[in-house]
Amino acid sequence: MSPHGSSSPVLPLLVLSLLLLSPPGTFAGGDGRPPSKPIVTPISKDGATSLYTIPVKGGAPLVLDLAGPLVCQPGSPDPCCACTAYSYNPPSGFWRFRHRGQRGSGDLTRTPLSANATDGRNPPFPVCFPAYAACAPNGLLASLPAGAAGVAGLSRQPLSLPSQVASRLKVASPFELQASPPVELAEGLRQNALPLLVNPKNNGAYYIRVHGIAVNQARVPVPAGAFDLDRRQGTGGVVLSTVTRLTTLRSDIFSPLINAFDAATSGIPRRKPMPPYDLCYEASAFGSTRLGPGVANVDLMLDGGRNWTLPGASSLVQVDERTLCFAFQNMGVGATVANSPAVIVGTHPMEDNLVLFDLEKGTVGISGLLRRMRINCGNFNFAMGSS
Structure with a gap:
């Protein structure tokens, strides 16, 4: 990663490839043909902020925020606008404090965006389309990655980017990664999708039901x-976030989890904890596998007896050449404020997973670490070509 905060290379650091499903015939393609295909864009990780971006604003990046209600960008108010929107800064604090974070008001305007259509295998032609966006005060977005043109909210709210682009599409798309033979992932994820839960106090965010957590296949005593999600109070539950790097847990879940992981790794030499990490190890003591450091798995126990398994690449983070640390964080004091989830699943465990959201059906499919199949998100073919 660059010490100057420039974006890291796209392909090795993809979280997923964003499929914004466009209504057939709605947007004109670059060659004049109306696309009847989804659109696709790569996701890059910024080295300085660990935030993820997509290059849809004239090539300039927009920061991804799964819980964000709309697209917001810096700029002067448009005198032709007739309504006001409330923009926000996702990096201004942890997700649970979004209602306390930096907010501002600005006019709602239309902004041009662009991406590539896809047949699920490659992007055959470009697509340009307008989207409604909030004009945010320049200072509000000052903490975004260098060169970022704003924030792309990906929530289920009506003005989020996927809601604007995908409101009428009824055609499913494949998603194929290059391998020998090629691997198609989308259909399997659709057939085994998890229901998304709705939090009435934050109905744009993506919550999943988790029944328990295990270390080395032993259930952690929480x-x-x-x-559980308390729908009346809007608290609890497990939410997915692209503006929080580490998976962050309420203290009553974090404490037994880190104790269980500590016990399961008792034979591995420790290093001094390095905030915000509470448990760190000598990196050279781990064996290397294609799933990362050889260590006890952490499992999130989901509906239908399924697990989201987090092996070493997802449960540990490399801090420096000598140090690996446990990639989970304690929420600490103030974790019971309104709208606070029990667990925020951050971007680190979602890296090199295909995460497929179906807004119409209210489901999400999670592939698990793609390295298990000897592929990664960089295997998607982003080269322009005909289909």
Whole structure:
């Protein structure tokens, strides 16, 4: 990663490839043909902020925020606008404090965006399309990655980017990664998708139901109902976030989890904890596997007896050449404020997973670490070509 905060290379650091499903015939392609295909864009990770961006604003990046309600960009108010929108700064604090974070008001305007159509295998032609966006005060977005043109909200709210682009599409798309033979992932994820939960207090965010957590296949003893979403209060539950790097857990879940992981790794030499990490190890003590450092798996226990397995590449983070640390964080004091989830699943465990959201059906499919199949998100073919 660059010490100057420039974006890291795209392909090795993809979280997923964003499929914004466009209504057939709605947007004109670069060659004049109306695309009846989804559109696709690569996702890059910024080295300085660990935020993820997509290059849809004239090639300039927009920061991804799964819970964000709309697209917001810096700029002067448009005198032709007739309504006001409230923009926000996702990096201004942890997700649970979004309602306390930096906010501002600005006119709602239309902005040009562009991406490439896809048949699920490659992007055959470009697509340009307008989207509604909030004009945010320049200072509000000052903490975004260098060169970022704003924020792309990906929530289920009506003005989020996928809602604007995908509101009428009824055609499913494949998603094929280059391998020998090629690997198609989307259909399997659709057939085994998880239901998304709705938090009435934050109905744009993506919550999943988690029944428990395990280390080395042994269930961690957490209080009954610790992962439950209280819909009346808007608290609890497990939410996916692209503006929080580490998976962050309420103290009653974090404490037994780190104790269980500590016990499962008792034979591995420790290093001094390095905030915000509470448990760190001598990196050279781990064996190397294609799933990262050889260490006890952490499993999120999901509906239908399924697990989201987090091996070493997802449960540990490299801090420096000598140090690997446990990639989970304690929410600490103030974790019971309004709208606070029990668990925020951050970007680190989602890296090199295909995460497929179906806004119409209200489901999400999660592939698990693609390295298990000897592929990664960089295997998608972003080269322009005909289909």
